[in-house]
Amino acid sequence: MAQPIKSVGDLEAAGLIPAHSNLTPVAEKYAIGITPAVLDLIDPTDPDDPIARQFVPRPEELVTMADERADPIGDLTHSPVEGIVHRYPDRVLLKAVHVCPVYCRFCFRREMVGPQGLGTLTGPQLDAAIAYIAAHSEIWEVILTGGDPLVLSARRLRDLMERLRGIEHVKVVRFHTRVPVVEPERIDDDMVAALTASGKVTYLAVHANHPRELTATARAGFERMLAGGIALISQTVLLKGVNDDVETLASLMRGFVENRIRPYYLHHPDLAPGTGHFRVEIAEGQRLVAALRGRISGLCQPTYVLDIPGGHGKADIGASAIAGTDGCFTVRDWQGGEHAYPPAEAP
Numbered sequence: 001m002a003q004p005i006k007s008v009g010d011l012e013a014a015g016l017i018p019a020h021s022n023l024t025p026v027a028e029k030y031a032i033g034i035t036p037a038v039l040d041l042i043d044p045t046d047p048d049d050p051i052a053r054q055f056v057p058r059p060e061e062l063v064t065m066a067d068e069r070a071d072p073i074g075d076l077t078h079s080p081v082e083g084i085v086h087r088y089p090d091r092v093l094l095k096a097v098h099v100c101p102v103y104c105r106f107c108f109r110r111e112m113v114g115p116q117g118l119g120t121l122t123g124p125q126l127d128a129a130i131a132y133i134a135a136h137s138e139i140w141e142v143i144l145t146g147g148d149p150l151v152l153s154a155r156r157l158r159d160l161m162e163r164l165r166g167i168e169h170v171k172v173v174r175f176h177t178r179v180p181v182v183e184p185e186r187i188d189d190d191m192v193a194a195l196t197a198s199g200k201v202t203y204l205a206v207h208a209n210h211p212r213e214l215t216a217t218a219r220a221g222f223e224r225m226l227a228g229g230i231a232l233i234s235q236t237v238l239l240k241g242v243n244d245d246v247e248t249l250a251s252l253m254r255g256f257v258e259n260r261i262r263p264y265y266l267h268h269p270d271l272a273p274g275t276g277h278f279r280v281e282i283a284e285g286q287r288l289v290a291a292l293r294g295r296i297s298g299l300c301q302p303t304y305v306l307d308i309p310g311g312h313g314k315a316d317i318g319a320s321a322i323a324g325t326d327g328c329f330t331v332r333d334w335q336g337g338e339h340a341y342p343p344a345e346a347p
Helices: 008-013 024-029 036-041 050-055 123-135 154-165 189-195 216-227 246-258 282-295
Strands: 084-088 091-095 141-145 172-177 201-207 231-237 261-267 303-307 314-316 322-325 328-332 338-341
Touching: 036 050, 084 123, 091 123, 123 154, 154 189, 189 216, 216 231, 231 246, 246 261, 246 282, 282 303
Parallel strands: 091 141, 141 172, 172 201, 201 231, 231 261, 261 303
Antiparallel strands: 084 091, 303 314, 322 328, 328 338
């Protein structure tokens, strides 16, 4: 198996960038990481390859727009102790690690992750995070994110889950991860046992942005997790040049459903530094979501969301199909036609 790509030199050796491409300044600022599984998906002869676009650095990453910020969704605003983000009353993020097997070029936590990032929680820091969860009885769900929590060994992940087992008011544990698609060989029986060791209802959000990521090996991992009692949901980022067309999004959402993964969130790209070349206009995102509504099954419909900058949480920004007041409404169908409701006359 090929070795992971972690440097500009590795990218050149793999033929993913030309020699002397002068990407060293980008690599010095933002981590590089491409697994062998991802490398197998990239067509190095295609300058617009949608997989490469997600993981191969570009000079544009050094261009920071005026509205971009290091903490675009306000994690630090809602972090009472290291490793915890408590933005909503009934759930917290637990960020035990800030490293990943791959480094997405659009990552909204790119200032925090990687070898130069915030690192892994120390023993005392993890103790304090668990103590915070135990002390707040309103916390119903713990969401493990990062970084990618599945970079932890099965043993360490099991130990962490067993600590959550003893907190009675926590009923649901959720994982947000890229591992099932970028390092699918890690999803073995030991990992599934570790993921479910809390004894809580367990969800796992599979992050994939293009249908080519749903490989046969990834699908085997999905089956293993489902057989182990883990419910699967999806998260996808709407990215220019990757999935900003109806056909690609439809294929991806159908692929999720065919693998018993419930489409959950379609994220509008966050205002992370150096990611402007990935962002589409909100109106274009709304058009795409509306087109999906008429084209594919209701089972395949994600919710189009924006994380409001500054830590104000998520908002559903799918275009509303209904407008009006005083009991008289205009409803827009998936083809753009407008209809009065209730109708002026019975048919």
